[in-house]
Amino acid sequence: MCAASLPGEVLGAPDRDSDEELLSRARAGDPEAFRVIFDREAPGVRRFLGDLLRDDAGADEGTQETFVRAHRRLGTLEQTGKLQGWLFGIARMVFLEQIRRKRRESPMPEPAEDFSRTDCGPSPEAMLLSAESDRMLEGALADLDVERRSALLMRIDHGLGYGEIAAAMGWSLQKVKNEIHRARLQLRARLAGYLGEGAR
Amino acid sequence: MTHPTQEELEAVALGQSGDPRAAEIEAHVAGCTDCSRELAWLRAERALLGRRPQLRTAHLWPGVAARLEHPRRRTRWAWRIAVASGVGAAAAAVLFVALRPGPLPVVQPQQNARRERSAIDPKTLAALDRAEADYRNAAKVLEGEYDRLRPRLDPELARRWDETLTRARAQLGESRAVAADDVNVRMRVLDGYAGYLRSLRDLLQESEEANP
Numbered sequence: 001m002c003a004a005s006l007p008g009e010v011l012g013a014p015d016r017d018s019d020e021e022l023l024s025r026a027r028a029g030d031p032e033a034f035r036v037i038f039d040r041e042a043p044g045v046r047r048f049l050g051d052l053l054r055d056d057a058g059a060d061e062g063t064q065e066t067f068v069r070a071h072r073r074l075g076t077l078e079q080t081g082k083l084q085g086w087l088f089g090i091a092r093m094v095f096l097e098q099i100r101r102k103r104r105e106s107p108m109p110e111p112a113e114d115f116s117r118t119d120c121g122p123s124p125e126a127m128l129l130s131a132e133s134d135r136m137l138e139g140a141l142a143d144l145d146v147e148r149r150s151a152l153l154m155r156i157d158h159g160l161g162y163g164e165i166a167a168a169m170g171w172s173l174q175k176v177k178n179e180i181h182r183a184r185l186q187l188r189a190r191l192a193g194y195l196g197e198g199a200r
Numbered sequence: 201m202t203h204p205t206q207e208e209l210e211a212v213a214l215g216q217s218g219d220p221r222a223a224e225i226e227a228h229v230a231g232c233t234d235c236s237r238e239l240a241w242l243r244a245e246r247a248l249l250g251r252r253p254q255l256r257t258a259h260l261w262p263g264v265a266a267r268l269e270h271p272r273r274r275t276r277w278a279w280r281i282a283v284a285s286g287v288g289a290a291a292a293a294v295l296f297v298a299l300r301p302g303p304l305p306v307v308q309p310q311q312n313a314r315r316e317r318s319a320i321d322p323k324t325l326a327a328l329d330r331a332e333a334d335y336r337n338a339a340k341v342l343e344g345e346y347d348r349l350r351p352r353l354d355p356e357l358a359r360r361w362d363e364t365l366t367r368a369r370a371q372l373g374e375s376r377a378v379a380a381d382d383v384n385v386r387m388r389v390l391d392g393y394a395g396y397l398r399s400l401r402d403l404l405q406e407s408e409e410a411n412p
Binding site for chain 2: 031034035036039042046047050061063064067071127133134137141153155156157159162175181184187197
């Protein structure tokens with residue numbers, strides 16, 4: 001089972017119920033409210049897990065598992081405004097369990113860090129114009145340590161605040177900042193290598 | 201103005217326009233090579249990631265709904281082991297408190313070993329006994345679940361697991377007998393129980409996934 005692409009899909013409507021209201025109804029046992037939460041948040045969770053796992057079937061399964069666990073733990077979410085970060089925290093645990101299971105079958109070596117090219121000037125236009133940019137990005141993300149990748153994606157792909165990331169990862173704020181900074185350096189070093197003269 | 205912070209630049213790149221200093225930051229960036237380069241990178245990263253298509257996930261809902269309505273059997277033993285582990289953790293906490301070292305007179309290592317072995321607080325021993333009992337109870341629950349699932353396993357795999365579990369149980373029994381009242385050795389026995397439980401849990405999880 002694989003998630004289908006939907007270019008330009010607009011999620012949610014301007015007059016949609018607030019997270020707080022939905023959570024309150026879901027906690028009271030309203031299945032429709034939880035369904036709405038799923039519809040809103042599942043695409044982000046699925047994408048996050050897809051970026052971490054790079055396995056469509058695993059990401060689909062992980063998304064389902066994340067929401068099953070979230071439903072079970074609705075009562076533990078203290079700040080309703082932090083719903084997305086809370087879901088990502090659960091998704092991260094689901095992901096870690098999946099990779100632990102996979103590692104038992106085939107251990108993966110940790111990638112070496114190489115920040116030597118991060119002083120190159122960026123050339124975003126070159127990145128965006130490159131036909132291979134998607135594959136390049138995928139490869140660059142794949143090279144990051146999984147925990148570091150999680151934090152970076154939460155920040156730049158899903159727009160979570162540093163505090164929310166700290167809560168989701170179980171890290172200190174300073175560690176979140178350090179890890180995201182290192183992830184960026186590593187990502188840029190890798191991306192710069194593909195951009196030829198335009199990137200230097 | 202001084203250079204904006206990384207978070208401020210990120211907020212600009214992410215289009216989070218809530219920062220009242222946004223205009224000031226943009227003006228600074230326009231005249232600052234370093235900040236301009238950093239913002240270009242941030243925007244490029246954002247653009248690369250953001251232009252990817254959204255994903256449809258509606259087809260995943262029926263699976264979630266089904267599991268909410270009919271939770272997997274796994275939750276039963278997972279719940280039990282959670283309870284058992286919780287009790288075990290409580291026992292370990294008691295043990296930790298009981299073992300907190302007070303001021304000891306300076307003695308030679310050999311004397312010290314004899315002293316530790318002979319001067320165990322009865323409360324410490326009781327806590328160790330309780331922790332072991334908790335682990336044994338949890339193991340019984342998981343072994344029962346294994347017995348239930350075993351007929352569905354591949355016979356060769358089941359035979360190998362039987363051997364592994366029998367060996368682990370025998371080693372635990374021997375270690376426990378050797379440990380007697382030696383606190384350090386008994387702590388290692390507890391580690392052994394924890395490892396045994398983890399093996400059982402993994403076995404059950406894999407068995408249930410292979411035979412839903």
